[in-house]
Amino acid sequence: MPSNVLSRPLEPGPGSDVGVLAAILDAFPFPLAIVDSLGALVLANEPFQRDWTGNFSLPATFSALFHADDRKELDGRLQRLSSGSSSELAELRMTGPDGSGRWVLALLAPVGGHAKSRTFFSAHLTDITGRRRQFEELAERESRWNNALVSSVSGVWDHNYATGQKYYSPVWRQIRGMSPEDPLAATTEEWLELVHPDDRNHVFHAIERQNAGDPAYAVFEYRERHKQGHWIWIECRGACVEWDGSGKATRVVGTDTDITARKAAEEAMAKMSRRLDMALEISGIGVYESDFTTGEVDWDERMFRIYGLEKSETVVIGGLWESFLHPDDAERVQANVQTHIRNSERFSDEYRVVLRDGSERIVRTRTMPFVDGNGHQKMVGANWDVTADVMLHRELERAKTLAEARNRELEAARSRIEHTAMHDYLTDLPNRRYLDEMLDRVAAECARDGQGIAILHIDLDRFKQINDTLGHSAGDMMLKHAAKVLRGTTRKDDFVARIGGDEFVILSKFQGEPRKLSNLAERIIKELRKPVSYEGHDCRFGASIGIACATGTGPDARQLLLNADIALYRAKNHGRNRHEFFSEEIHNEIISTKRISDEILLGLERREFVPFYQLQFDARSLDITGVETLARWRHPEHGMLSPDKFLQTAEELDAVPAIDGMILRKALADFREWAGQGLPIPKLSVNVSYRRLHDAALLRKLKALRIEPGTVSFELLESIFLDDCDDQVRKNLERLGKLGIDIEIDDFGTGHASVVSLLKLNPRALKIDGELVRLVSQSREQRKLVGSIIEIGKTLNIRVVAEGVETVEQIRILRDLGCDVLQGYALARPMPPSDIPDFVRSNGWRLPNGARKRQTATE
Known part of the structure; x- marks a missing residue:
């Protein structure tokens, strides 16, 4: 060890500089040491040795107490002191004897004494390890916070209510699509307009609670409109950091984070979780x-x-x-x-x-x-x-064992099951399911071989009457007979199926010879029209057949089946017991019917159906006894149309009741207007469809019209008369009488109403069909027939109306036969309601006979 460094406290002689310094050091209660200009540790008092060296001996040099990386700085500080600096203050790291590291604040200052021309400096060390660590932790925390904000893309906001200042970080603006130059909302209310309407109350309440320091609202979520117009989800975190004397928040700081992606992920996760949970629950x-x-x-x-x-x-x-x-x-x-x-x-x-x-x-x-x-x-x-x-598996295994033992029996059973599944139980013909398979199979074969397909759709005529009158057993026998006929009249390769109650289909490969298909259809019709005996009854029925065929590559069998059905419909409408080929004409007719149907429905919406009127006259006095209401369609393109142009389509469309109702309402309005003008028209008759008589709400609708009893009568066609009426129709007819609405039978003599039916109904009038009236002046037999109808009416106390009266001669004969009321062109043509007043006032029908004859001849 060098001689000028002391490793322990010295005891210098009295009067020396070192001795004086030693005495001074011992007097200080805090750690103090003496260092010379060469860096040697000369003296150290007891507190210094206790705090900085412990039980170990002092090192030779002062710098040996410090971290190697800081010794150079310490030497530089000593040199500046030697050069005249008044003091040096430095933060240095010190390495203790046990290897621990500490931070110290070293204060170095010159002292007056010297020994052998050496300059001495005092060294006072203060432990600042704790403070240094606090600074480092604070710096690290600040750095971590800044990095976290940047990496989390969170926008910082700072509301200082005391100063009125508000700060929003660039990220806060970036989240909302705002640039640094974009203005902020001036007030909270203006900002709330950007918040989703469903979230505004929640956000307003959450801000109040957050400002109040409620921990439950330190974090809340809401939706806000982005600058580009879409909604974004924001997670707002905030807390009060400053309060006034009353405890009211004066400064609130927080962050906003865009959690739109997270919310979408949460929703997707929730959706997936729900599906998974449902799948697990079901399974x-x-x-x-x-x-x-x-x-x-x-x-x-x-x-x-x-x-x-x-x-x-x-x-x-x-x-x-x-x-x-x-x-x-x-x-x-x-x-x-x-x-x-x-x-x-x-x-x-x-x-x-x-x-x-x-x-x-x-x-x-x-x-x-x-x-x-x-x-x-x-x-x-x-x-x-x-x-x-x-x-189940074990049972199946046992069943399999039994199945193998009884393979032939089960194979037969399987064949029977397959046959049953694909065949009609009654006729043993293939069923609709089998037909569907065959349509695809035959279509594929014909496409491959270049052949065509023909389909005959057969519907039995009058089968329902046999089934209803003689019972289902008779109907079953007829179906079996029909199946036998179809098998016997078709070729071996033809496919015959029963697809419905009384419907059959023949599927055949087609060689392009429609005549052969026509001959086949005629043979089938001829055979099916032959009577079949059942329990002493000769049952007669027939067949209507629709035929569709196509040649070429890849014929569409299912479309052909639909075409055959359309042709069948045409055959039934044209009189039954016949066959029809599907053609472009039929297709166009369907399109035309569809167009007319659409126009009828539109016409109902536009109230285009209007009444025309034909006056009725007393046969003897020629006074007006009433007026019949006739339906007309004021078509926007084709003008005024009579019922023969639209009635059939309207019946198929089930629109006739609606037309009847519209005509009745307008006719009642016209009738009341005539009464107000004093016209002598005592009664109004209107046609009523059979379907409307099925309406359970008919009575309620008629009551709403406030019809005066005895002023209105409903005309019913004899062809739909009481012999076929059901309970609902009978009830409605009885209720009509209670309302004061009379019933008249239209076109009498052409239908099948019985006298018993007339007695049941007791109608107010019978209208003789115009076809019977037309020949009364030429045929004695026709006059007798009309006279018989008039006699029936008089016997039953029923008024008789002759319609279709076109000549003066017919007027005379019908009057002589005792007819009550006349209606026809000889007296008045159908006319619109606006023409009725002038015609009635003119008495134009009361012309002399000669003039009437001239009028008739010119019409």
């Missing part, structure tokens, strides 16, 4: 997760359900689940689990469990081992109860 699969590191097991609700347990049961590895394993399966199952966990392999298993009620179940499991982020060895898996499946 009955229970899911579990086991942690082999902690021994914990997590079961979902379905797992508890499978094992017949309440959810409150505690599940751990080696506990609950293992207790349920069947004794014969337990060792194998647990060994299987351990093996696959050890090898980290997925596996499946099936085993028996014994529930607490003693029942035995079979469970199937699928398991996947894995290691989580904490290094825990885990296993996730699914269980489902397959007892029923296993039992």
Whole structure:
């Protein structure tokens, strides 16, 4: 050790500079040392040695006490002191004897004494390790906070209510699509306009609670409109940092984070979770997760359900689940689990469990081992109860054994089942299902071979009457007979099927000869028209046939079936017991019917259906007795149309009741207007469709019209008369009488109403059809027939109206025969309501006979 460095406290002689310094140092209660200009540690008092060297000896140099990286700076400080500096203050690291590191604040200053021309300096060290660490932690915390804000893309906001200043970071603006130059909302209310309407009340309340320091509202979420117009989700975090004397927040600081992507992910996750939960619920699969590191097991609700347990049961590895394993399966199952966990392999298993009620179940499991982020060895898996499946499988195995033993019997049964599934039980013909398969098969074969397809759709005529009058047994026999006829008249390769109650289809390959198809249809019709005897009755029925055929590559068999059905409809409409080929004309007719149907519906909406009127006259006095209402269609393109242009389509469309109702309402309005003008028209008659008589609400609708009793009568066609009426029609007819509405039978003599029916109904009038009236002046037989109808009316006290009266001669004859009322062109043509007043006032129908004849001749 150098001679000028002391390793322990010196005891210098009295009077020396060192001695004086030593005496001074010992007087100080805080750590103090003397260092010379060469860096040697000359003296150190007891507090210095205690605090900085402990029980170890002092080092030779002062710099040896400090960290190697700081010694150079210390030497430089000593040199500046030697050069005349008054003091030096430095923060340095010190390495203790035990190797620990500390930060010290070193204060160096010159002292007056010297020895052998050496300059001395005092050294006072203050431990600042704690303060230094606080500064470092504060700097690190600030750096971490800044980095976190940048990486999390959170916008910082600072509301200083005391100064009125508000700060919003660039990221805060960036979240909302704002540039630094974009102005901010001037008020809270203006800013709330940017918040989603469903969130505004929540946001306003959350801000109030956040400013109040409520921890429940330190974080809240809401939607705000982005500058580009879409909505974004924002997570707002805020807290009060300054308060006034009353405890009111004066400064609130926080962050806003765009969580739109997170919310979308949460919604997607929730959607996926719901689907997964629904799938698991439907399948009955229970899911579990086991942690082999902690021994914990997590079961979902379905797992508890499978094992017949309440959810409150505690599940751990080696506990609950293992207790349920069947004794014969337990060792194998647990060994299987351990093996696959050890090898980290997925596996499946099936085993028996014994529930607490003693029942035995079979469970199937699928398991996947894995290691989580904490290094825990885990296993996730699914269980489902397959007892029923296993039992079924065992039953099937037993059934299979029996099936193999009785293979021939079951094969025959299978053939019978297949035949039954593909054939009609009554006629043993192929059914609709078989036809559908054959359509595809024949279409493929014809496309391959370049052949065509022909389809005959057959519907039995009058089958319903036989079925209803003689019973279903008779109907079944007729169907069997029809099937036999169809088999006997078709070729061996033709496919014959029964597809409905009385509908049959013949599917055939077509060689381009429609005449052969026509001959086949005629043979079928001829054979089916022959009488069939059943229990003493000769049953007669016929057939209507629709034919559709096509040649060329790839004919569409299903479209042909539809075309054949359309042709069948045409055949039935044209008189039945006939056949029709599908053609472009029929197709156009369907299109035309569809167009007319649409126009009728539109006409109802536009109220285009209007009444025309034909006056009725007393046969003797020629006074007006009433007026018949006739429907007309004021078509926007084709002008005024009579019923023959639209009635059939309207009936198919079921629009006739609506037209009847519209005509009745307008006719009642016209009738009341005539009465107001004093015109002598005592009664109004209107046509009523049979379907409208089925309307259960008819009485309520008529009451709403406030019809004066005795002023209105409803005309019913004889062809739909009482012989075929059901209960609803009968009830409505009775109610009409109670309302004071009379019933008249139209076109009498052309239908099939019986006298018994007339007695039941007791109508107010019978209208003789114009076809019967037309020949009364030329045919004695016709006059007798008309006279008989008039006599029937008089006998039953029913007024008789002759319609279609076109000549003066007819007027005379009908008057002589005793007819009550006349209606026809000879007296008045149908006319619009506006022409009625002038015609009635003119008395134009009361012309002399000669003039009337001239008028008739010119019409």
